[in-house]
Amino acid sequence: MPHLPPSATPAPTPDAATGLRLAFGGDYNPDQWDRDVWREDVRLMQRAGVNLVSLGIFSWSWIEPDQDRFDFSGLDEVIALLHEGGVAVDLATPSASPPPWFSEEYPEAQFTDHLGRRLGHGSRQGFCPSSPDYRRRTAVVAERLARRYGEHPAVVMWHVGNEIGGYNAHCHCPTSAEAFRRWLRERHGDLDGLNRAWGTAFWSQRYSDWSQVRIPGATPGRLNPAQQLDHYRFASDELLDCYRTERDILRRHAPGRPVTTNFMAGTFKWVDYCAWGPEVDLVTNDHYLVAADPEAHTGLAFTADLSRGIAGGRPWLLMEHSTSAVQWQPRNTAKRPGEMLRNSLAHIARGSDGACFFQWRQSDSGVEKWHSAMVPHGGESTRIWQEVVRLGAVLRRIGEVSGSTVAGEVALLWDYENWWALELGGRPSVDLGYAAEAEAWHREVWRQGVVCDVLPADVSADVLSRYRLILLPSHYLTTPGTVGALTAYVHGGGHLLVGPFSGLVDRDDRLHPGPYPGALRDLLGLTVDEFLPLREGATLTLDNGLTGRVWAEAVLPADPVGAAGTVVDARFSDGPAAGGPALLRRRAGAGLVRYAATRFEDSSLRALLAGALDEAGVGSTAPGAGDGVEAVRRTAEDGRSWLFVLNHTDDAAEVACRGVELLSNTTVTGRLTVAAGEVAVVRESRTSDVG
Numbered sequence: 027m028p029h030l031p032p033s034a035t036p037a038p039t040p041d042a043a044t045g046l047r048l049a050f051g052g053d054y055n056p057d058q059w060d061r062d063v064w065r066e067d068v069r070l071m072q073r074a075g076v077n078l079v080s081l082g083i084f085s086w087s088w089i090e091p092d093q094d095r096f097d098f099s100g101l102d103e104v105i106a107l108l109h110e111g112g113v114a115v116d117l118a119t120p121s122a123s124p125p126p127w128f129s130e131e132y133p134e135a136q137f138t139d140h141l142g143r144r145l146g147h148g149s150r151q152g153f154c155p156s157s158p159d160y161r162r163r164t165a166v167v168a169e170r171l172a173r174r175y176g177e178h179p180a181v182v183m184w185h186v187g188n189e190i191g192g193y194n195a196h197c198h199c200p201t202s203a204e205a206f207r208r209w210l211r212e213r214h215g216d217l218d219g220l221n222r223a224w225g226t227a228f229w230s231q232r233y234s235d236w237s238q239v240r241i242p243g244a245t246p247g248r249l250n251p252a253q254q255l256d257h258y259r260f261a262s263d264e265l266l267d268c269y270r271t272e273r274d275i276l277r278r279h280a281p282g283r284p285v286t287t288n289f290m291a292g293t294f295k296w297v298d299y300c301a302w303g304p305e306v307d308l309v310t311n312d313h314y315l316v317a318a319d320p321e322a323h324t325g326l327a328f329t330a331d332l333s334r335g336i337a338g339g340r341p342w343l344l345m346e347h348s349t350s351a352v353q354w355q356p357r358n359t360a361k362r363p364g365e366m367l368r369n370s371l372a373h374i375a376r377g378s379d380g381a382c383f384f385q386w387r388q389s390d391s392g393v394e395k396w397h398s399a400m401v402p403h404g405g406e407s408t409r410i411w412q413e414v415v416r417l418g419a420v421l422r423r424i425g426e427v428s429g430s431t432v433a434g435e436v437a438l439l440w441d442y443e444n445w446w447a448l449e450l451g452g453r454p455s456v457d458l459g460y461a462a463e464a465e466a467w468h469r470e471v472w473r474q475g476v477v478c479d480v481l482p483a484d485v486s487a488d489v490l491s492r493y494r495l496i497l498l499p500s501h502y503l504t505t506p507g508t509v510g511a512l513t514a515y516v517h518g519g520g521h522l523l524v525g526p527f528s529g530l531v532d533r534d535d536r537l538h539p540g541p542y543p544g545a546l547r548d549l550l551g552l553t554v555d556e557f558l559p560l561r562e563g564a565t566l567t568l569d570n571g572l573t574g575r576v577w578a579e580a581v582l583p584a585d586p587v588g589a590a591g592t593v594v595d596a597r598f599s600d601g602p603a604a605g606g607p608a609l610l611r612r613r614a615g616a617g618l619v620r621y622a623a624t625r626f627e628d629s630s631l632r633a634l635l636a637g638a639l640d641e642a643g644v645g646s647t648a649p650g651a652g653d654g655v656e657a658v659r660r661t662a663e664d665g666r667s668w669l670f671v672l673n674h675t676d677d678a679a680e681v682a683c684r685g686v687e688l689l690s691n692t693t694v695t696g697r698l699t700v701a702a703g704e705v706a707v708v709r710e711s712r713t714s715d716v717g
C-alpha cells in the first residue's frame with residue numbers, strides 16, 4: 027500500500043494550522059451590505075455551523091478608499107462580531123482588485139493585452155503583475171492589515187489575493203517586457219544561450235541585442251514555441267513573486283498563521299501550481315463544475331486528486347465551490363437536490379479538510395448576483411439554505427476525519443509545462459490536447475472505483491516506488507529527471523503505461539536526439555518511425571477490438587517481436603498504420619512498460635486501463651464501488667480509516683464494508699446500502715476489531 031510522498035516543505039495540515047476540524051464557510055463580503063445585515067449573517071452562520079469565512083477578498087476600496095487613507099472601522103467591527111459569534115477568519119489581502127484611485131494614479135500599471143491595448147478599469151485583476159506600483163501598493167495594504175490583525179485571535183489564516191493570474195497572467199506592457207528580459211538573462215545567461223534555447227536560427231530570428239527581445243504577442247505568422255514556453259514560465263514566476271511579496275509580509279506580522287492563496291488546479295492553465303505548492307502553507311483550491319457535463323463529478327475528482335498531489339499527499343482545503351449555479355458559463359444549470367452535499371463530500375473524501383463556498387450571502391448587485399451562495403436571495407426558506415444547514419450538520423458528524431490522508435495505488439503524472447507545450451500551435455494535430463486526455467484517463471480509472479493520485483511529474487523514484495501503476499497519457503516534453511525516475515521505478519518492479527506522442531522534446535521544445543520517442547526510446551524498447559494523425563472525427567480499429575481516435579503511429583519494436591524484449595499486444599486493423607503495432611509491452615528489470623500508439627474512445631480506454639489495473643494488482647477501493655458509485659478511503663496515522671461512499675447514480679447501491687456509518691450512526695456489518703444520490707461515511711472496523 028503506498029504511503030504519503032515526502033513533502034517539499036513541512037506544511038501544517040488544515041486542522042493543525044487553523045485549530046478547526048473540518049472547515050465550513052465561504053467568502054464573506056460584508057462591505058456589500060449594511061451593518062444590520064452583519065449581525066444577521068453571524069446568526070445564520072451559527073445556525074448553519076459555519077466556522078470559517080474568507081473575509082475581505084475584494085475589499086481594497088473599503089479599507090483604503092483613497093491612497094494612504096485607511097479606514098478599518100468596518101473591518102474591525104465585522105471581525106469582532108465574527109469572533110464573538112465563534113466564526114474564525116481567513117483574512118484576505120485585497121490585491122485581486124485594485125480600486126479606481128489606483129488605476130487613475132498609476133495608469134501604466136494597468137493590464138495590457140496581446141495586441142498592446144491597455145485595458146480600462148471596471149472589472150477585477152486589471153493590473154500588470156510586473157508593475158512596481160502594484161507591488162508597492164499591495165505591500166502597503168498587506169502590511170497595514172497584517173500589523174492590525176496579525177495576532178487577532180479570530181484570524182486563523184491568511185489568504186493572499188484571489189485566484190492569482192486568473193484574468194491577467196499575460197500582460198504585454200513595456201514593464202512586463204523588461205521584466206521578461208531580466209528573467210531570460212537569469213535563465214539563459216547571455217544572448218548566445220537564448221538564441222540556442224529558442225532555436226532562433228529558424229526563420230532568421232537571431233537576437234543581437236537584448237532590447238530586441240519581446241514578449242510573444244501579435245505576429246502575422248506562428249510564434250517561436252520556445253519563446254512562448256519561456257513566456258508562460260516567466261508569467262507564472264512573476265505572479266508567484268507577487269504572492270511571495272505579500273506572504274512574506276504576512277509571515278512577519280502573523281507568525282504561526284498559515285498563509286495561502288486559492289488555486290484553480292486542473293482548470294486554470296497559466297499558473298504552474300506544481301511549482302507553487304511548496305510556497306503555500308496550506309494548499310487551497312477552488313472548483314466549479316462544468317454544468318454542461320452530466321458527469322462533471324469526475325472532473326471534480328481529478329482536480330481534488332491533483333490538489334492533493336500538489337499538497338504532497340497532505341490534507342488540503344476546498345476554498346471555493348458553489349452551492350448551486352454559477353453565473354459565468356453559457357447555461358448555468360442549478361445543482362439538483364443532494365448534489366451540493368455529494369460535491370462537498372467528494373472533495374473531503376479526496377483529502378480536503380473542509381468545504382467552503384463562493385460566497386456566503388448572494389449579492390443583490392454586481393456581476394455575480396446570479397451566482398448561487400450559502401444564503402440565497404430568498405433566505406432561510408430556500409432549498410439551498412436547507413441543504414447548507416444539512417451540510418453543516420454532516421460536517422460536524424464527520425469531523426474526526428480531519429487530518430487523515432488518502433493514498434492511491436495508481437498515479438497519473440501531471441505537468442503544467444506539458445500542458446503548455448503540447449497545446450502550442452504547429453503540432454501534428456490540434457486534437458492532441460493535454461489536459462482533456464489526462465482527465466479522460468483519470469475518469470476511466472474513477473469509473474472502476476479506483477483512486478488515482480495525480481502527481482507533479484518531477485516526482486522522485488522513491489515516491490513512484492510506492493505505486494503499483496503509473497500513467498503517463500501524453501508526455502511530450504520530457505526531462506532527464508522524469509526519465510531517470512521512471513526507469514528506476516520500472517526496473518524496481520513498477521508498471522508504467524505510456525500514451526502516444528511522448529518523450530519527444532526537452533524544456534526548450536527541442537527534439538531529443540535520435541529516433542522517436544527520444545528520451546523514452548530505451549525504456550519503451552521501440553522506435554516510432556512516423557506520426558500519422560487522423561482526420562477530424564475519424565476512428566480506427568485494433569485487432570483486439572479496441573477503437574482508436576485522433577492519432578496513429580508507425581511503430582517498430584526495437585527487439586525481435588516475441589523474444590525476451592518487446593511484445594506486440596495488438597495491431598492496427600485499419601487506418602494509416604494498418605498492420606503495425608498499436609499496443610506494445612516490454613519487461614524491463616522487474617517491471618513492465620506498456621505503450622499505446624493511439625488515443626482511445628472512452629469504452630476502449632476503459633478496457634485498456636482495466637487491463638493495466640488488473641495486471642498491476644489494483645482493485646476497487648471497496649467491492650461494489652465503480653460505475654458511478656464513488657468509494658474513497660481516508661486513513662489516519664493511528665490506523666483508523668473512513669470509507670466515503672457517494673452514489674452518483676439513480677439507483678440504490680451496495681458496497682461491502684464494516685464499521686459505523688457516521689451520518690446515520692448505524693453499524694454496518696458487511697454490506698452498506700446507499701440510496702440514489704446519497705452519501706455515507708463509514709468509520710471502518712479495524713481488522714483487529716473484527717477478529
Ligand code: GAL
Pocket residue numbers: 188189312346352353354384394397
Ligand atoms: C471564482 C472566484 C470568485 C467568484 C467565483 C464564482 O473563480 O474566485 O471570486 O468569482 O469564481 O464565479
